Amino acid sequence: MIDLHCHIIPWIDDGADSAHVACEMAEHALRSGVDTIVCTPHCNISDDIPNYRGRDYDVCFSMFRALLRQHDIPLRVLPGCELFASRSNLRKLLDSRRIVTLNHSRYLLTEFNFNDSGERMTAALDMIARRGMIPVIAHPERYDCVQHDPELAVGWFAKGYIIQLNKGSLLGLLGERAFHAGTHLLASGIAHVIASDAHDERYRTTGLRSVIPVLERFCSEEYIELLLETNPNRIIRDRHIPAPDF
Ligand SMILES: [Fe+2]
Structure with a gap:
């Protein structure tokens, strides 16, 4: 399995x-x-947690890779970030291209303030998409606006944005x-x-096996494979993701 979102x-x-x-x-x-x-x-x-694309990020990432090598841990690690998009600097930041997308693909993991409005989130996601990137929306189920109106996430899905x-x-x-x-989504x-x-x-641990029994209650075996393996693999290879058909 491939874990696309991990601190x-x-x-x-x-x-x-x-x-x-x-x-x-x-x-683990x-x-x-x-x-x-x-x-x-x-x-x-x-401002304390910038982690923009650049030398500092590259050094941290390389040191982490070296750490795993030193300890003989054969985990493949790839670069990325989780962009906090509920800030007024978003437009400028996107234009500066100083963001580490998922394994340098078109896909950008994007998060918001939990109580931000659906309209502001949609505007930010559209701004990202207009720049040729595909937003991967981090945990929409945790946002107040989606909890009150899950149709919001349906609208993002219809635009081709990725729901994580x-x-x-x-x-x-x-x-x-x-x-x-x-579970509704x-x-x-x-x-x-x-x-x-x-x-x-x-x-808040690594590992994905523990979630499989929950997935089995709601999804077919084929859909589970798509969620944990096929789609994450498409993202890190910068491939197109067709809409799930389940
Ligand atoms: Fe996160």
């Missing part, structure tokens, strides 16, 4: 807070059948409302990808 690079955001934790997260992922992780530190969430649900939401670890919205067949959004090795 595993140590020290760079609120994810792994030591090299030891990062290695534990990597080993491997044990649970994940062989590839796209590293997606928060980007632009505040969190493992933790589907396991009920991120609140009842996220669970209900997440899943049962509607508009989810494209499930990812861990792991931050540590205790509460």
